[in-house]
Amino acid sequence: MAKLSRRSFLRGSLQGAMVGMGLPLLNCFLNDSGKAMAATGQRIPVRFGTWIWGCGHIPELWVPEQTGREYVMPAHLQPIERYREKLALLSGFDVKLDGVPNKPHVTGCFGLRTGIPVPDRQVKAPTFDVLIADAIADTRFRSVEVCSAGIQRSYSYRDAGSPNPSETSPLALYQRLFGEGFQNPNNATFTPDPNYMVHKSVLSAVQEERQALMRAVGAEDRQRLDEYFTSVRELEQKLALQLQPPAPVQNFLLPNSPNEAAVDSEISNVLENHRIMAGLLARALQCNQTKVFNVLFSDTASNLRRPGVSSTHHTLTHEEPVDPKLGHQREVAWFAQQSMLAWRDFLDAIDGIPEGDGTLLDNCLVLAHSDCSIAKSHAVEGIPAMIAGAAGGRIRTGFHLAGNADPITRIGLTVQQAMGLPVASWGGLSMETNRTITELLV
Amino acid sequence: MNKTFIFILSLCAPLTWADAAIQNGTLGFVVSEFAYALGPDAEETGACPDGLARNLQEIYILESGAKRRQNESEAKFEKRLQAAAKALGTAENGQDLCQNPEAGSPDPYFKTVQGSGFVVEGIDLDGKNSPEDFNDQAGSNGVDNQFYRTVGCSRSFQSTGQSNGFKIEMLAGSWGIVFELSNVDDIYNDEHVDVTISANADPIQLSAARVPLAFATYAKDQSADFRGSTTGRIVAGVLTTDPVDVRFHSVVNSMKLERPLLDARLQASFSDDGSLTGILAGYTPVEALYDVQYGYRNAMAVDGQLAPLALRQGSANGAAHVLGHTCHGVYHALYKNADARPDPQTGKFTAISTQYRFSAIPAFIVDIETESANSGLKQSREYGSDY
Structure with a gap:
């Protein structure tokens, strides 16, 4: 028999059509380090994603007082304490408005994602996730967009006025990823559609x-x-x-179809739907259905609400008085903490899948960010952000870095460079920068 | 040797911030803090005996049978609330009451401050002691601040509320204010100085800690509408200016608005750190105050065109809901409390005393077409004409 390779498959014909039968991913296909395919030296693919939560943070409960590796996670970061070595916290980076009127919950988010602040939804597209997808996506889906808050909203734009639409229901996401057109990479047979x-x-x-x-x-x-x-x-x-047998995937299990769930903005439903969608997305990344994703946990003007209460997280940021004892808005802080609990759920899903000598998360670069820092004032200075995953060894994590009012485009520039894009500078006017965050790059 | 050393010290010691800031008799300032001058919270004064103002949903829920019904789902209840609020916010002729507040009747649920026997920020604008005037810190009656009377029972204007935090857009560079004092001979006592109060054409410069930077350079707005020139005097370090009409820019939900102030005057003190702190007070036409603070009826988009109706209407109704008032309620209350500029035909007052507290820090003020980052964005071909 000829020498086996990752591309080896048994050839034959079916009803006149040439078909092949793939082989499962065997250890002999990997090199000794488990990081690359032995035959080709090709690395396990690096995936890129963004994870957005709305209405910012409570600075005193989110921003660590210390920088560097020996920082103490404040209360709202406690849920992700176990991921501290796989996270880089980025505080104090600003969207510079250059006098552009601040469209609340819009200007900050797009300023971060395009490098140019806009006063409306006429986005100076594309957003950086699209630039990255264009460079690395050789998969069935160029990117996958998900919103768990029950509304059709996305902050991934190829052109102004045309966001890449998001899936809002776990069932619809399942059908899109694993329904018609999906080829299980570890099936014993392959039949072209x-x-x-x-x-x-x-x-x-x-x-x-x-x-x-x-x-x-x-x-x-x-x-x-x-x-x-x-x-x-x-x-x-x-x-x-679609006409080639998919590459076999280590440890891949086709997820079960989720049940029909309530798709709305009530917080417990959102958290549950988000958990399911994170799990589905993780499996899709594992079996190379996509290399790029954008998750919207809550809209930038967060519509999350408690059961039986009409006020949303967003309206509370404007309605709720500051608790004089706490020094911040109590209910708003509760929603901000829920966002970090959801982020932990997302990390659980991605990090729970073994891949190579680590986990799927180790081969991802996930940028989590919000749209503003202090929501009640719509401040776009100090928008909270963090990077999770090592991007296959390209990214250094495990520390907190204070941006000291540097333009937030430094983050966008750095993640593009980490994903292999040949970009030397990025952003417009005061936001234009060629200053890579060197602390992040290995 | 020792004598020489002492002589050098005596030359250097008297330098103050004013020596650094005054250039050929001219002093410049950029406003770094700006908010309405108000009185204490309703809880403290007891001036809102009937409670605080309500929004449309809160008014509806007072009606018999309006509360959530048995077996009514949460979603249906929420929809019913929204529908009722929309109905209450619509005039009999079908017009939206935020865009057409005159079409509605005065709102009995829009509560305003009762009485006046307590201290409120501000100055005496008309030189009279009227029953509706408030006290100043020294205990004298005469503070004209009818805007506070109008909003003092609104929850968003309490000290924990949101409405008096509009300086955030100033600190983000969307608008600003600069002062220029010229013919200044003595910073502590000068019987005549010339003063220009202008809109700032440049975004404010902030430090890495996001604190406004002293001695940055700013251009005055080139439009004559946005600058007022007057005279004033400095007595014991307190600057007082004569009335002049001024106008500033404002931004709400990315829409551009204007904030005029008629017969505006400064009463402010110079501090040892070089800042100028005090009150900017005058009268605002009711229609203009309603527009800049509540209704956004004349708000412009960044392209210089009237902003889309849906944006103006939606922003005004959304603000009324979250801030806890009704548009027609505040509109009629502003007219009820107006105290200046009587209409020649009806005699009805058309402007309301409005006072702002501010701090300003030294700056270099120039009178040129600005070349700031902001103007670069407007002119940049790369970013098209939509700015």
């Missing part, structure tokens, strides 16, 4: 005509056509993936 084969052959014909047309037109038209055909190429790529 005849529909994809038909589409593929149609596109092949289009491809010949396209190439002929490209040769016939001038440079300017060729450029226009090239832009137009980009979307066609993306479709072809997706089809090509």
